[in-house]
Amino acid sequence: MLATINGGAPDFTINVNWGYFDAGRAVMPGRGRSVGADGLIDVYLNASTYWKGIPIAVWEYTLGGYQVLKKWLSYRETAVLGRPLKAEEAREFMHIARRIAALLALNEALDTNYRAVTAN
Numbered sequence: 001m002l003a004t005i006n007g008g009a010p011d012f013t014i015n016v017n018w019g020y021f022d023a024g025r026a027v028m029p030g031r032g033r034s035v036g037a038d039g040l041i042d043v044y045l046n047a048s049t050y051w052k053g054i055p056i057a058v059w060e061y062t063l064g065g066y067q068v069l070k071k072w073l074s075y076r077e078t079a080v081l082g083r084p085l086k087a088e089e090a091r092e093f094m095h096i097a098r099r100i101a102a103l104l105a106l107n108e109a110l111d112t113n114y115r116a117v118t119a120n
Contacts (some may be wrong), residue, residue, distance in 0.1 A: 001051065001052050001053065001094070002049065002050075002051055002052070002090055002094070003042075003049070003050055003051070003052040004048050004049050004050075005047070005048045005049075005050075006048060008048075010045075010049045010090070011045065011046055011048055011049045011084070012045065012049070012084040012085040012086065012087065012089075012090055013045065013046050013078050013084040013085075014045045014046065014073065014076055014077045014078050014081075014084070014085060015045075015046050015077070015078050015079070016032050016033040016044050016045070016046055016047075017030035017031055017032055017033075017077070018030050018032040018070065018073035018074050018076070018077045019073065019074030019075055019076070019077040019080045020077065020079065020080065021079075021080065027074055027075055027080055028074070029067075029070060029071065029074040030074065030077070032044070032070065032073060034059070036056055036059075039055060039056050039057075040053045040054065040055060040056065041053075041054050041055075041056050041059045042054070043059065043069070043073075045085070045090075051093065051094065051097070054069075054097055055101060057104055058097050058100045058101050058104065061100045061103075061104065068096065068100060069093065069096065069097060069100070072093060072096065073093075076089065
């Protein structure tokens with residue numbers, strides 16, 4: 001869920017160093033800003049707008065050696081993208097997080113199914 005510090009309209013500018021250009025103009029991941037507690041993490045776009053309550057397992061999910069959500073953010077830092085996010089892009093982040101959560105919830109069943117199939 002997208003939230004704001006003051007309860008106002010969200011600011012889609014990403015400027016907390018999720019990504020930047022190196023000397024060769026390759027996009028590099030930055031540290032960004034995230035605050036976690038009790039198995040959940042808030043992921044900030046800027047000083048006032050953030051995604052609230054992302055499960056830490058979802059935030060830390062990697063694919064191909066990359067932390068998926070952090071990598072997505074690194075390419076959308078306003079200085080890299082050249083503009084703030086659009087509202088539909090911010091929603092896409094939430095959709096990706098939900099898909100990762102679904103994969104993690106299915107993990108045990110998928111592993112069991114894989115073992116059963118490969119045993120035959």
